[in-house]
Amino acid sequence: MSSRHVDPPAAVFEALLVPHRSLSPRSASAVALALVAISLTIGLRFLLLGAWPVLVFSLLEVPLLGVLLAVNLRRARACELILLDRLTLTVTQTDPSGRRRRFSLPAAWLQINLEAGACGSRLMLSSGGHGREIGAFMHEPDRAMLFEALRRAMQEVRNPGFDNPQLRDD
Numbered sequence: 420m421s422s423r424h425v426d427p428p429a430a431v432f433e434a435l436l437v438p439h440r441s442l443s444p445r446s447a448s449a450v451a452l453a454l455v456a457i458s459l460t461i462g463l464r465f466l467l468l469g470a471w472p473v474l475v476f477s478l479l480e481v482p483l484l485g486v487l488l489a490v491n492l493r494r495a496r497a498c499e500l501i502l503l504d505r506l507t508l509t510v511t512q513t514d515p516s517g518r519r520r521r522f523s524l525p526a527a528w529l530q531i532n533l534e535a536g537a538c539g540s541r542l543m544l545s546s547g548g549h550g551r552e553i554g555a556f557m558h559e560p561d562r563a564m565l566f567e568a569l570r571r572a573m574q575e576v577r578n579p580g581f582d583n584p585q586l587r588d589d
Contacts, residue, residue, distance in 0.1 A: 432572035
């Protein structure tokens with residue numbers, strides 16, 4: 420009994436989508452330390468002037484700042500990997516906690532739509548009555564660029580160019 424190894428089809432399109440975050444963990448720590456120092460300086464100044472409630476509020480805002488920065492850094496860990504080959508489009512979505520969901524849609528019947536809505540556009544993939552949104556965390560211009568790139572890749576899949584030297588007009 421022999422087993423044959425079948426290579427998967429070559430990818431025609433590949434994109435790794437990550438949320439835009441301008442704040443790295445190191446810079447988030449620097450921002451947090453700077454804001455803690457400023458908050459405590461202001462709080463202590465008002466304590467010396469006799470307005471002790473300002474210090475209490477300053478001490479309460481420091482943990483809130485830490486929680487908000489942690490949420491921001493956690494959400495930055497989400498990503499989506501889009502792979503298109505001649506047969507299927509596969510999307511692997513990773514949430515901030517590291518859980519992965521994967522779905523595949525056949526390329527032959529794939530529809531790619533950029534739907535306008537009240538809160539912005541949505542990039543929808545659908546095939547056989549099943550629709551999924553991708554790139555929900557992306558900015559509008561980036562989502563539009565991804566839509567165009569996917570649309571061009573699908574045109575290449577549906578209309579492949581054949582290079583037959585016997586049919587060339589030289």
